[in-house]
Amino acid sequence: MTPEPRDIRLKRLHMRSMRRGIREMDLILSAFAQENLAGMSADDLDGYEALLDENDQDLYQWVTGRSAAPDHHAALINAVSRTFQKQT
16 A cells, blocks of 8 residues: 555545534644644654544543543643643
């Protein structure tokens, strides 16, 4: 299988960020994606893609600080939370 071109990957991840299960996460993740995806490394994009596989209810709890994010997502959740705080 050939690797996905970066521009296609960015579009796909941005779309996944906008089409979540709950509206709040649509808004939070699409804002984060708009501000950050283009500047992320391939490894960072891998981490973001793994984050998008998480349940929206859990993501919302982590981003809003209502519960602690798992260690493997903590740094990315902090970055997403900073974007969320700018929106509010």
